[in-house]
Amino acid sequence: MSWDFTGGRGGAGGGRARLPSYVPPHLRNAPVANPYNAAYGYSPYSAVYNAPGYGQYGGGGYVLGGQQDFAPRGRGRRGRGGQRRNEYESSSSSSFADAIAEKFNELEVLGEEEAAGGGGGGINFEAYDDIPVKATGNEVPPPVERFDEIDLGEGLMQNIRRCKYSKPTPVQKHAIPIAVAGRDLMACAQTGSGKTAAFCFPIISTILKNGLNSGPGGTRTVAQPSALILSPTRELSCQIHEEAKKFAFKTGVRIVVAYGGASIQQQLYNLEKGVDILVATPGRLADMIDRGRVSLKMIKHLALDEADRMLDMGFEPQIRKIVQQMGMPPPGQRQTMLFSATFPDEIQRLASDFLKDYIFLSVGRVGSSTGLISQKIELVQDMDKRSHIMKLLHGQKANGKRDLTLVFTETKKGADALEYYLSMSGLPAIAIHGDKVQMERERALRSFKAGVTPILVATDVASRGLDIPNVSHVINFDLPKDIDDYVHRIGRTGRAGKSGLATAFFSDQNMPLAKPLVELMKESNQEVPPWLSEYAKSSSNTYSGGGRYRRYGGGGGGGSRHGGYDDYRNDYSGGGYGGYGGASYGGYDSGSYYGDNDYGGYAAPPAWSGLGGGGGYELGTEAVVASGWDM
Numbered sequence: 001m002s003w004d005f006t007g008g009r010g011g012a013g014g015g016r017a018r019l020p021s022y023v024p025p026h027l028r029n030a031p032v033a034n035p036y037n038a039a040y041g042y043s044p045y046s047a048v049y050n051a052p053g054y055g056q057y058g059g060g061g062y063v064l065g066g067q068q069d070f071a072p073r074g075r076g077r078r079g080r081g082g083q084r085r086n087e088y089e090s091s092s093s094s095s096f097a098d099a100i101a102e103k104f105n106e107l108e109v110l111g112e113e114e115a116a117g118g119g120g121g122g123i124n125f126e127a128y129d130d131i132p133v134k135a136t137g138n139e140v141p142p143p144v145e146r147f148d149e150i151d152l153g154e155g156l157m158q159n160i161r162r163c164k165y166s167k168p169t170p171v172q173k174h175a176i177p178i179a180v181a182g183r184d185l186m187a188c189a190q191t192g193s194g195k196t197a198a199f200c201f202p203i204i205s206t207i208l209k210n211g212l213n214s215g216p217g218g219t220r221t222v223a224q225p226s227a228l229i230l231s232p233t234r235e236l237s238c239q240i241h242e243e244a245k246k247f248a249f250k251t252g253v254r255i256v257v258a259y260g261g262a263s264i265q266q267q268l269y270n271l272e273k274g275v276d277i278l279v280a281t282p283g284r285l286a287d288m289i290d291r292g293r294v295s296l297k298m299i300k301h302l303a304l305d306e307a308d309r310m311l312d313m314g315f316e317p318q319i320r321k322i323v324q325q326m327g328m329p330p331p332g333q334r335q336t337m338l339f340s341a342t343f344p345d346e347i348q349r350l351a352s353d354f355l356k357d358y359i360f361l362s363v364g365r366v367g368s369s370t371g372l373i374s375q376k377i378e379l380v381q382d383m384d385k386r387s388h389i390m391k392l393l394h395g396q397k398a399n400g401k402r403d404l405t406l407v408f409t410e411t412k413k414g415a416d417a418l419e420y421y422l423s424m425s426g427l428p429a430i431a432i433h434g435d436k437v438q439m440e441r442e443r444a445l446r447s448f449k450a451g452v453t454p455i456l457v458a459t460d461v462a463s464r465g466l467d468i469p470n471v472s473h474v475i476n477f478d479l480p481k482d483i484d485d486y487v488h489r490i491g492r493t494g495r496a497g498k499s500g501l502a503t504a505f506f507s508d509q510n511m512p513l514a515k516p517l518v519e520l521m522k523e524s525n526q527e528v529p530p531w532l533s534e535y536a537k538s539s540s541n542t543y544s545g546g547g548r549y550r551r552y553g554g555g556g557g558g559g560s561r562h563g564g565y566d567d568y569r570n571d572y573s574g575g576g577y578g579g580y581g582g583a584s585y586g587g588y589d590s591g592s593y594y595g596d597n598d599y600g601g602y603a604a605p606p607a608w609s610g611l612g613g614g615g616g617y618e619l620g621t622e623a624v625v626a627s628g629w630d631m
């Protein structure tokens with residue numbers, strides 16, 4: 001990938017997004033357009049990591065093997081000008097991604113042979129070879145090896161070829177046939193493994209088969225989408241919207257996005273033009289329903305991305321209201337699909353209320369990180385963190401490392417302070433968190449993606465789902481309290497078969513995380529520093545683990561089945577959800593992150609607690625309101 005910031009992005013054509021006029025802190029009062037580019041330059045991000053194959057695990061699942069190389073991410077080619085606009089696109093935002101979508105029409109459609117996997121776009125996804133796959137439930141539809149084994153419809157197939165998705169990823173191989181068969185699905189697959197397409201393709205394909213809800217130019221005042229995709233953050237909803245538009249390009253399927261912090265009038269206007277698929281954050285959607293502008297009574301497909309987060313204590317009441325009390329057809333009359341990289345049992349249990357006769361699919365050592373990410377944990381006390389990160393970033397610069405670096409802090413204030421510190425020290429950094437207005441958030445993300453400000457300091461608002469090419473390094477300046485949050489954070493790198501580095505600063509305050517961190521690193525074949533193993537041993541007597549929910553544990557107290565999440569129904573023995581003994585990580589860490597979000601103003605519900613050892617779950621009494629997750 002090459003970068004040119006002199007007149008828009010890439011190639012020679014017109015109609016591209018201009019760089020934002022925003023000037024990041026380090027550049028204020030400086031005349032240079034892109035000092036990082038000047039100082040560092042950019043190079044292609046092309047490393048392919050050959051991860052060791054994972055072993056199979058038993059228990060009735062089917063196991064995938066063989067070659068699974070697939071094409072690079074569907075960014076397509078840059079270049080060739082033109083201002084043509086996708087006639088079906090909504091125009092809610094003139095984002096950077098919009099400019100890419102505009103160019104989509106220009107992309108060459110691969111020939112059948114190439115699309116069937118001949119070329120694979122030059123990237124070999126050997127990392128996914130022998131990945132363990134398990135599907136439980138009644139009459140599980142068999143997986144496919146190629147997209148054209150399923151009747152997805154010619155329009156969608158063309159777009160798949162345009163995206164240069166030459167082969168389905170493992171989660172797509174399994175999830176798409178299940179979803180196209182109309183089955184409910186709870187799917188757990190590693191970060192960056194292609195879950196978005198896994199739920200978008202079946203939705204688009206089924207809508208195409210069943211007929212469009214409303215063509216462009218309709219004038220409904222109450223929008224009645226037939227599919228709803230919910231995600232926890234505004235940025236993620238925008239990203240899903242952009243992806244879905246590419247998949248539905250020129251098919252006539254209308255996709256609209258609704259999220260907080262942006263003009264509701266514009267979004268309502270987009271809905272009036274007709275909508276088949278609504279991508280939304282919960283707060284804005286509830287607002288639109290309350291205003292009588294959206295009706296859910298025609299919903300045939302419901303997808304929750306980052307589903308464990310959506311059913312986590314901060315969101316669960318809102319989601320339950322939307323799904324159960326706002327006119328949506330009940331399970332059985334709609335299809336429900338839940339996707340995430342992590343799926344604690346307690347969340348699975350909650351989620352099962354929304355599903356009927358569902359299939360649980362786990363792909364990869366789910367809940368663990370992918371072997372594509374090389375993890376480094378360093379012992380750094382709080383007072384030394386700043387000097388340490390400076391060394392790290394300067395080292396990167398000296399090594400010619402020119403890709404993007406994402407730095408996570410625990411608090412919004414911490415993010416601002418670190419942004420300022422780095423900027424003042426001559427490093428081009430910008431912050432994103434929930435106290436920034438939406439425009440600032442979007443600008444920060446754009447500036448980061450474009451490489452203008454190649455260091456993004458973020459709270460957990462950026463920890464899930466975001467697919468940013470070229471993020472080669474994730475630094476946990478502050479480690480999260482919960483191991484699953486760590487999994488999602490480091491998952492911003494090492495995506496779609498590429499390798500990445502994740503460095504974490506571990507301080508005394510992170511002792512509760514030592515044990516789950518060691519387990520996770522071992523599962524991902526990472527080298528565990530001896531001091532961390534020692535910490536893990538000593539902390540395991542004191543702490544019950546670093547997670548809010550149970551991650552591991554064998555049914556009936558028999559230790560670990562495998563490292564990660566499994567269908568919670570396997571634990572069910574008719575008398576409650578007990579038997580979480582053995583290696584179970586229970587417990588709830590206080591200090592978690594239920595801050596403001598885009599529907600704002602709710603009191604954080606009671607915390608889950610006491611999940612280890614005895615089984616079941618109970619409500620605790622502490623309502624924790626803190627800093628990181630903020631939309």
Ligand SMILES: Nc1ncnc2c1ncn2[C@@H]1O[C@H](COP(=O)(O)OP(=O)(O)OP(=O)(O)O)[C@@H](O)[C@H]1O
Nearest residue numbers: 071073165167169191192193194195196465467496
């Ligand atoms: N079949 C495919 N061939 C090539 N690239 C693909 C394919 N499917 C998805 N991708 C690319 O892989 C990248 C990651 O996909 P996606 O964002 O859907 O991952 P994810 O599993 O949802 O990750 P996360 O858990 O972090 O949300 C995207 O850039 C996407 O375009």
